[in-house]
Amino acid sequence: MENYILSDRFEVLKRFKPIPDDAHKGIQGHALIVGGSYGKIGSVCLSAKACLKSGAGLVTVYVPKCGYEVVQNVVPEVMVITDDYADHITTVNHKLKLQAIGIGMGIGQNPDTHQAMYHFFKMNVLPMVIDADGLNILAENKEWLEMLPKKAILTPHLKELERLIGNWHSDSDRMEKVQSFSKAFDVIVVVKDAPTFVVYADSVFENTTGNQALATAGSGDVLTGIITGLLAQGYTPLDAAVLGVYLHGLTADLAVPEMGHHAFIASDIIAYLGRAFLSLEKKK
Ligand SMILES: NC(=O)C1=CN([C@@H]2O[C@H](COP(=O)(O)OP(=O)(O)OC[C@H]3O[C@@H](n4cnc5c(N)ncnc54)[C@H](OP(=O)(O)O)[C@@H]3O)[C@@H](O)[C@H]2O)[C@@H](O)CC1
Numbered sequence: 001m002e003n004y005i006l007s008d009r010f011e012v013l014k015r016f017k018p019i020p021d022d023a024h025k026g027i028q029g030h031a032l033i034v035g036g037s038y039g040k041i042g043s044v045c046l047s048a049k050a051c052l053k054s055g056a057g058l059v060t061v062y063v064p065k066c067g068y069e070v071v072q073n074v075v076p077e078v079m080v081i082t083d084d085y086a087d088h089i090t091t092v093n094h095k096l097k098l099q100a101i102g103i104g105m106g107i108g109q110n111p112d113t114h115q116a117m118y119h120f121f122k123m124n125v126l127p128m129v130i131d132a133d134g135l136n137i138l139a140e141n142k143e144w145l146e147m148l149p150k151k152a153i154l155t156p157h158l159k160e161l162e163r164l165i166g167n168w169h170s171d172s173d174r175m176e177k178v179q180s181f182s183k184a185f186d187v188i189v190v191v192k193d194a195p196t197f198v199v200y201a202d203s204v205f206e207n208t209t210g211n212q213a214l215a216t217a218g219s220g221d222v223l224t225g226i227i228t229g230l231l232a233q234g235y236t237p238l239d240a241a242v243l244g245v246y247l248h249g250l251t252a253d254l255a256v257p258e259m260g261h262h263a264f265i266a267s268d269i270i271a272y273l274g275r276a277f278l279s280l281e282k283k284k
């Protein structure tokens with residue numbers, strides 16, 4: 001492989017930036033998390049909280065009306081904008097000055113939401129992370145991939161990946177297809193697996209953290225929030241993806257000796273983020 005890198009502590013420390021003494025929320029970046037539909041507002045709550053807990057200064061969420069009270073109650077630190085519709089998103093309409101956007105978790109597959117995504121992709125050039133149903137909508141409308149901003153980050157699990165690139169007959173065939181896809185559309189692909197790979201053109205980063213405790217609902221929604229939070233703080237898209245995936249896995253590695261695999265849930269990834277950041281800051 002042309003440029004294969006193991007994402008270990010040494011590699012990640014080259015990219016990690018502590019928060020400066022004179023920081024304020026205005027320079028820590030404002031992120032927008034767009035997602036949710038009736039019954040899947042939890043995905044947005046997880047993503048938004050993870051985004052804040054990764055250091056973003058301000059987080060706003062954009063949800064259908066049914067999400068308003070849920071988000072305000074579950075994550076009081078975030079601001080909420082609602083769509084005109086109750087159950088699903090029909091347009092992504094805001095006047096915010098943002099540094100990054102995370103979109104797609106729990107957003108569903110309603111035809112109105114497809115249209116909202118079309119206009120969103122057409123209008124937006126901001127650094128962004130696209131996840132879950134956002135990816136499934138792209139897979140149904142592959143010609144829209146041309147509209148994505150350069151170095152947009154796509155975070156598919158293997159089923160979502162298959163919908164985007166078709167099936168593969170071996171691990172090496174899969175990697176070749178992901179690299180071709182990355183080059184064709186100038187996007188970063190986070191192949192969520194065990195282990196997870198971050199792929200950008202010829203560069204492949206194999207992550208070294210994480211374990212089976214992460215096999216739990218909402219784990220990917222949290223990853224999207226972490227990477228979006230890092231993007232909002234000014235990390236390059238590749239650094240945000242590599243560091244985000246490493247920290248996400250590290251939370252599970254730190255938690256398992258204390259709580260085991262079974263009881264670890266997506267909220268625990270968020271709860272252990274502080275310890276994950278601290279362990280990076282410690283001199284070893
Ligand atoms: N609390 C909330 O609001 C939550 C909301 N959520 C939201 O729900 C929406 C649907 O998301 P989703 O990922 O569950 O559905 P979908 O894309 O059909 O994938 C399911 C199928 O894919 C497969 N598969 C999955 N992982 C795989 C892997 N690693 N490796 C291999 N295969 C894998 C597996 O297929 P099988 O192997 O059974 O054939 C499985 O049956 C989405 O918007 C999301 O954000 C969730 O985040 C949960 C918490």
Ligand SMILES: Nc1ncnc2c1ncn2[C@@H]1O[C@H](COP(=O)(O)OP(=O)(O)O)[C@@H](O)[C@H]1O
Pocket residue numbers: 132157192193194195196210211212213214215216217218219220221222223
């Ligand atoms: N056995 C495992 N070992 C390491 N990481 C895992 C394992 N199972 C799942 N994960 C990680 O958990 C996350 C699951 O994401 P995803 O399937 O999108 O969850 P959800 O949609 O429920 O939020 C990915 O980051 C994946 O790499």
Ligand SMILES: [Mg+2]
Pocket residue numbers: 131132157220221
């Ligand atoms: Mg997911």
